[in-house]
Amino acid sequence: MTAVTGVTGVTGPGRSGEWVDVAMDGGVATVLRAPGSGARMSGSGPSRVSGSGPSGSGPSGSGPSVVLIHGAGGNASTWVPTLAAWSGLDLWCPSLPGRGHGCPVATVGEAAAWLGSFLAAAGLVRPIVVGHSFGGAIALELALDQPDALAAVVMVSSGARLRVAPAILEAAAAATPKHPLSTRFAFGPATDDGLIRAYDRLAARTPPEAALADWRACDGFDRLTSLAALRCRALVVYGDADVLTPSKYQRLLVNALPDADCVEVSGAGHMLPWERPGALAAAVRAEARRSAGDSIPTTPLAISP
Numbered sequence: 001m002t003a004v005t006g007v008t009g010v011t012g013p014g015r016s017g018e019w020v021d022v023a024m025d026g027g028v029a030t031v032l033r034a035p036g037s038g039a040r041m042s043g044s045g046p047s048r049v050s051g052s053g054p055s056g057s058g059p060s061g062s063g064p065s066v067v068l069i070h071g072a073g074g075n076a077s078t079w080v081p082t083l084a085a086w087s088g089l090d091l092w093c094p095s096l097p098g099r100g101h102g103c104p105v106a107t108v109g110e111a112a113a114w115l116g117s118f119l120a121a122a123g124l125v126r127p128i129v130v131g132h133s134f135g136g137a138i139a140l141e142l143a144l145d146q147p148d149a150l151a152a153v154v155m156v157s158s159g160a161r162l163r164v165a166p167a168i169l170e171a172a173a174a175a176t177p178k179h180p181l182s183t184r185f186a187f188g189p190a191t192d193d194g195l196i197r198a199y200d201r202l203a204a205r206t207p208p209e210a211a212l213a214d215w216r217a218c219d220g221f222d223r224l225t226s227l228a229a230l231r232c233r234a235l236v237v238y239g240d241a242d243v244l245t246p247s248k249y250q251r252l253l254v255n256a257l258p259d260a261d262c263v264e265v266s267g268a269g270h271m272l273p274w275e276r277p278g279a280l281a282a283a284v285r286a287e288a289r290r291s292a293g294d295s296i297p298t299t300p301l302a303i304s305p
Contacts, residue, residue, distance in 0.1 A: 016034070016083075017032050017033055017034040017080070017083055017091075018032075018033050018034075019031070019032060019033070020032075020033045022094070022118060022121050022122045023121060024117055024118060024121040025117065025121075027097075027101050027102045028101045029094050029095070029101065029118050029121070029122075030076060030094070030095045030099070030100055030101060031076060031092055031093060031094045031095070031122070032076040032077065032079055032080065032091075032092075032093040032094075033091065033092055033093070034083055034086060034089075034090075034091040034093075035090055035091075036065075036088055036089050036090035036091070063089075063288040063289065063291060063292035064090075064126055064127050064128050064151040064152075064288055064291050064292070065089075065090040065091075065092060065124055065127040065128070066086070066089045066090065066091050066092070066127060066128050066130060066284060066288065067092045067093070067094070067119070067124065067127045067128070067129045067130065068091065068092070068093040068130050068131075068132075068135075068273075069094070069096075069115065069129060069130065069131040069132065069135030069136075069138055069139055070093070070095070070096070070132060070134075070135050071131075071132040071133035071134045071135050071157075071214075072133060072134040072211065072214035072215045072217075072218050073172070073181060073183070073203055073206050073210075073211035073214055073215070074132075074135075074203055074206065075095045075096075075099045075202070075203065075205055075206045076093045076094060076095040076099075077095075077202045077205055078199060078202045078203055078274070079093045079273075080202065081198060081199075081202075081274070081277075082273060082274060082277035082281075085277035085278045085280070085281040086277075086281045086284075087281075088285070089281070089284070089285065089288065092122065092124065092127070094115075094118055096111060096114070096138075096210075096214070097111075097114055097210075098206075098207060098209070098210030098213060099205070099206055099207065099210055102114075104207075104209060104210040104213035104214070105213060105214075105217060106213060106216075106217060107217050107220060107221075108134075108137045108138055108141050108217050108218075108220070108221045109141055110217075111134075111138045111141070111217065112138050112139075112141035112142040112145060115129070115138055115139075115142050116142055116145070116146055116149060119149060126148075126149065126150060126151040127150065127151060128150070128151050128152045128153075128154060128284060128287060128288055128291060129142065129143070129150055129152075129153055129154070130154040130156060130280075130284055131153070131154070131155060131156065131158060132156045132157060132158065132272075132273050133156070133157050133158050133162070133218070133244075133245070133270065134158075134162070134214050134215075134217065134218045135156075135158070136154075136155035136156055136157070136158025136159070137158055137159070137160075137162055137218065137221045137223075139153045139154070139155060139158075140153060140155060140158070140160065140223060140230075140234075141221075141223065143230055143232050143234070144223065144226055144229060144230055147230065147231035147232045148231075148232075150232050151232070151233070151291040152232060152233035152234065152235060152287050152290075152291055153230075153232060153233070153234050153235075154234075154235045154236075154237060154283070154284055154287060155234065155235070155236050155237070155253070156237045156238070156272060156273060156280060157237075157238055157239065157242055157244070157245050157270045157271070157272050157273075158236075158245060159245050159249055159250075159253055160222070160223045160224045160226075160227055160253055160256070161221060161222040161223070161224050162218040162219065162221045162245075163219060164215050164216075164218050164219040168185070168215060169212075169215055169216065169219065172208075172211055172212045172215045173212055175208040175211065175212070176208055177204075177207070177208060180200065180203070180204040180206075180208065180211075181208075181211060182196075182200055183196065183199060183200055183203065183271065184196055186244060186269065186270040186271050187269045187270070187271045187274075187275060188239060188241040188242075188267060188268055188269025188270075188271070188275055189241065189269070190241075190267060191269065191271070191275055195274060195275070199271070199274055224256075227253075227256040227257055227258075228256065228258060230257055230258055230259075231258075232259075233259050233260070233287070233290075233291070234254075234257045234259065234260035234261075235260065235261055235262070235263065235283060235284075235287050236250055236253055236254040236257075236260060236261070236262040236263070237262070237263045237265065237272065237280055237283050238250040238262070238263075238264060238265070238268075238272065239264075239265045239266075239267065239268025239269050239270070239272045239275070239276070240264055240265070240266055240267070240268070241267055241268060241269045242268070242269050242270045242272070243269070243270065244270040245270060247264065250262065250264075263279075263283040265279045265280075
């Protein structure tokens, strides 16, 4: 079992979580952890986790754990406002390197190797890995390289090739701690400005150099010719108002994957996990039931407001 020696508590709207440090070879990963139904919080105080055996299933055999991977410029704290939507799931949200621990990753391959090491260190066996945008590319890369390590990969507002507009790369390069990159361009047009400001406040905890490295790694990612080789389940979730990874490319992605379904969320933009957290969590929850052996329809879903 995974050993936890203590935690620092965190409370999101409607659900509590905990900050946990996972000891890895050569470093530490900081993780936002929200145990599933029937599981207990680990305690109070500073935390450190070291993996010493499988813990991939959720509480009481309720299904696989869920690992959320943030997008470019994000960090684990950006998931705090969405915690209530993920109720009942055994949730792990690590910050990628360069956010307090380690150096920023230069490529998606580097990030995927780090993620594989994190899963092993945390004792997570065959979890569902949910990646947003850059995080989806990382999840796909890991699934291609280590297909037996995952129960399923969920790509959210992502793709097998991610090209970043020069204007975004220039803005990321010009960002400073006092003037971080605003993500307004990534949200759907109907998104409340307060939600965007709240996300940007949390994302500003990411050092600008780490955010820039993320965007550059995105821009260099291309696994289009490898999709037919994917051997684990895949779920593609996207918003029909996403201008960064548009719907037509999401449908091409799901059609190119050997065993995949898709969920289209009406009215959602690129920042779907924060615009419509309940819709994403419902789709992942259905995938978790499927992974646990329940019968789940395999036809594509469309979710409206």
